[in-house]
Amino acid sequence: MAEQPRLLEGLDPEQRQAVAAPRGPVCVLAGAGTGKTRTITHRIAYLVQRGLVVPRQVLAVTFTARAAGEMRTRLRALGAGGVQAQTFHAAAFRQLRYFWPRVHDTGMWQLMDNKFRLVANAANKLGLSTEREDVRDLAGEIEWAKSSLIGPEQYPEAAARAGREPPVVPAQFTRVFAGYEALKNRAQSLDFDDLLLHIAAILEDQPEVAEEFRAQYRSFVVDEYQDVNPLQQRVLDAWLGPRDDLTVVGDANQTIYSFAGASPRWLIGFARRFPEAAVVRLERDYRSTPQVVELANRVIGAARERPAGTRLKLVGQRPDGPRPDFAEYDDEAEEAEAITRKIAALAGRGVPLSEIAVLFRVNAQSEVYEQALSDAEIPYQVRGGERFFARPEVRQAMVVLRGAAAADDEVDDLPGAVRDALREVGLTDEPPAGGAARERWESLIALVELAEELVAAVPEAGLRRYAAELAGRAESQHPPTVEGVTLASLHAAKGLEWDAVFLVGLVEGTLPIQHADTDAAVEEERRLLYVGATRAREHLHLSWALARAGGRRFRRRSRFLHGLVPDDHPAALPVRGRQQQEAQPRAKATTPRCRICESALSGTLEIKLGRCSTCPSDVDEDLLVRLKAWRGERARQLKVPAYVVFTDATLTAIAEQRPADVGSLVGISGIGASKLEKFGADVLALVQGERP
Template sequence: MTDQPRLLEGLDPQQRAAVTAPRGPVCVLAGAGTGKTRTITHRIAWLVRRGLVVPQQVLAVTFTARAAGEMRTRLRGLGADGVQAQTFHAAAFRQLRYFWPRVVGDELWPLTEQKFRLVTQAAGRLRMSTDQDSVRDLATEIEWAKAALLTPERYPAATAVQGRECPVPPERFAAVFETYEKIKNSARVLDFDDLLLHIAAILEENTEVAEQFRAQYRSFVVDEYQDVTPLQQRVLDAWLGQRDDLTVVGDANQTIYSFAGASPHWLTDFPRRYPHTEVIKLERDYRSTPQVVTLANRVIGAAERKPGDGDSGGDAADTGLTLVGQLPDGPEPEFAAHDDEVEEARGVARRIARLAGNGVPFSEMVVLYRVNAQSELYEQTLAEAGIPYQVRGGERFFARTEVRQAMTALRTAANRGRAGQGELPGLVREVLSEVGLTERAPSGGAALERWQSLNALAELADELAGQVERADLTRYVAELDARASAQHPPTVEGVTLASLHAAKGLEWDTVFLVGLVEGTLPIQHADGAEAVEEERRLLYVGVTRARQRIRLSWAASRGQGGGRKRRRSRFLRELDPSETPAATAKSKRRERSGGSRRVPQAHCRICSAPLNVGADVKLGRCSDCPSDADQELLSKLRGWRTERARQLRVPAYVVFSDVTLLAIAEQRPDDSESLSRISGVGETKLERFGPDVLELVNGTNPGGR
């Protein structure tokens, strides 16, 4: 009981009201950056500390393993060990493992790892296309149908009412769906959505099992409630029965998963379903500067129709949130127009380089885009600028070979009694040195990537030692296991590249929102007002990821030298202060007069043929024309690159690519102007590496090294 006041320290009045609300239906409308996770965990700990519920009787669910892992970590720190914090699917899987043998009389069927193959078999039996894209579309549609609680029989009529586009005619899809289910059941395997369907059915149809479950779990918390699907809501209803000890937390302004079946109406209608609901709004934004907060409010404030408005009824109508910034002032948002996408990417790279030069860590910067295909240009441009990066959604950190080897070595060391031998950071580095961690980073390539992974594990030991008194190797290994289970990796230095959907729930000091043109945001296939407003909410999510700085950019054409045919996103028209009538008229006059900058067609310097392939443009010659590279110079350039990459602790290719080095060795530029004309030598690299390269070309050893 003595810890109760401590749980309320540092909370604002609205957070405190949410934490101390009595058991029963509670709806917390939590805007971006308002301390949602802190409020949820403190509420659970408050209920436990007051003796209103025992930890083992609380089930908290959220939508990602990472978020669930973070919640468990915080609850442990608040003295609420034993609370189950999991995703919907993980909770259902755990419950099925326990109840399935009792209800079905058999061992639980395993989760299939071959869903794509099963869908391919179903399509093949019906003599439909089995190419990769077609099968992927069918698999995605099966997931949506299950999330929407649609059977194959009900699918055609339901999609006709909703006006939903199907990857194939609805009747054909229903046949694929039915065949897929038969193949899967014959193989006695489950897919991910079956976990929810089966646990709901067991609880609905077996009174004894339902009573046992509800005797175990008495209090429920649901995070990100605006993202629940009809299937997840069915599971939640089955968990609850006729009870109402439920806290839901969400923000209708961040509903961005309608394509997966999510709907905010469960959140907006919550007070109507539970008339005695206590509704609490969290609107104080502790994440972002007032300038970023103002921009976010303007983005969402221009919505034609907010989710939940309209036909929900009086009790559910007041779900809108207006953020109020709590931090000191920061820089104004930047808006940048570019002639083409290449120049847009280079502009982002130059801005990143300047910020890094002023002390902003690369890991605190992110480039956000609407579709994953946009990442390739930024990967190439950042590499050419010597800027390290990581693509969110690529290979998972804990799946990397070196990380698995390191965790095995650390676990073995802990089991062999080395846990108490010295300070944790030093001991971890000693063990990691046995699997490849060195004091200095290697020169580049795969070796550097491996080193960075191991170094991130070492730095996590530093972090844990600073947070947990007397933390030892056993405690550290447990932390690694928990993070691996939750897919919560340590920070690896580098600019993050991510889609707007993948950025949900994360934050950075600096955010670059790129490619903001019609057809990309909103996406071209966003038909109808509701689809367009979801695209607006995606932009809102992107803006609210920024703590201090935000830059929004767009390009008038896709390729270099293309016509200025693209229009910037409609969402920016009321946001950019430069979008005045005079500026708009001037821009249109420039377009009509053909005033856009065009890049001249490149030609081979040997045979004069036009060059269209990127590598050929870089080399300045056709791939069929012979190379006249100075091999001695090329060898020196490669050696110099290796040393510079080692000093900068970046892969060698981010200094200069192999193609750029070959172009330098072939063309032998003798001054800055001629060096700058080689593709891959931008303004930043010219300033950073130009003197060294020119000394090498002119036959000297740069810098006396």
């Protein structure tokens, strides 16, 4: 009992109300950045420490392995380590492995990693295309149908009612769907949706199994409740039975997975289903500055229809920060290069690259940013691509680290021991210039940084403890932070946050997406913009380009920006006024030219070096060596990666052009007022052969 007050300390009044609510139905409407994970983990620990429930009787479910892993970590720290915190599918898999042999008198069927092969076989038998994209679309539609509790026979009518556009005509899709199910059953295999379907059916049809299950689990918590689909709700109902010991947490304003069957209707209707439920609203935003919060409120406040359960208005709790800024560009390449320069400026001011994200509506928009960041030698990671622990270099590293831990657990310097072990798989002291080698290096150095984090928390940790930490993170898909800019779709960014967020490509046809042809679909696109804006803690930049790549400037900025762009911004002018303004003669931009042959320069690297790629380099090798040694020392002093001081390309440009004064120095691309103030005197001294 003495621990109870500690669990309520540091909570705001609404969070405290949710944590201390009586055991029974509780609905927490939690806006972005309002501390929902803190609230629900404290609630679980509070119930445990008051003796109202024992840890093993609590089942907490969420939607990603990472979120479940974070919840388990927090619960352990709060003294509730025995609580089961899992995804819906992981929980169902565990339960099926236990109950299947009793119900079916056989071993459990094999779980498939991927349904692609069987769907392709079913399509091929019908003479349909088996191209990767076509099969992927068929598989996605099967997943929607099963998660919506729709079988092959019901599909045509249900799809028409839901306004679906199937990848093939409904009659053909029905046959593909039925063929896939037949092939799967013949192979005695299960897909991920089957895990939920089978456990729900067992609990519904086997009273003795349901009784045993409900004796084990007495209290349930569901995170991100706005994202449940009909199949998941059916499983939850089967888990609960006639009981009501359920806490749900969600935000209908962040419903962005309707295309996959998710619906906020159970969150919105929770109080009708449980009239005695405690309903708590969390609206104090601890993540973002008031300026970011104000813009996010305006985005979602413009929605056409907002049911009662969605009318949360965030109130920023952080100190003031910069106003969100807006920018319009002629084409996507110009937009990407400008964003890259802004990222470099933020990094120069001390914002870690891992705290910067570029978010877009569709993954195809990533390519131009990958190119621009590569040209500027700024490392990045694409979220939603290959999983961190599936990367070949990480798998190799974990084998080496397990071997090192088995050989000698006692080390005086854990990060140093990890670094030494990883030299076997290619870790070097200095990062490679770029490309795949740089990405590999970033993955390995992230493992070293994880060792530094572990030692800070557990000073006595050795290699075995570290290897166990890695194994636990791999199992829960909780990767370490990789030092690089994050590129991600708005969907992949859900649940994450950064100091600086760039929302890019905000044009009609992309956001809202072209196929959003109903009011409901358009409003979901608005919620995507809201989710993107609420990922930013301090810096928020919104931009759009009027053409793809030097083509005709026919695009229009997103309708969701109307009323958000400041009145004094050029893009806020009415269309006619903008046309008149654009008709005025423009000052011609000076085309950068090669200092050797006078040819026009193109590309970030050529402009930075001041010469075209075909002209010979006249670099002063001795000066370049001195510059790199100085950069390394300054980076260590400032505790930042070396490229934050100057990139290799900038140092090469200095060593080639050998600027003699401030004017010549700032003429080099990438050296602005901030870099000049911090490093200009040192660089000029080095060029003159003097000590900085």
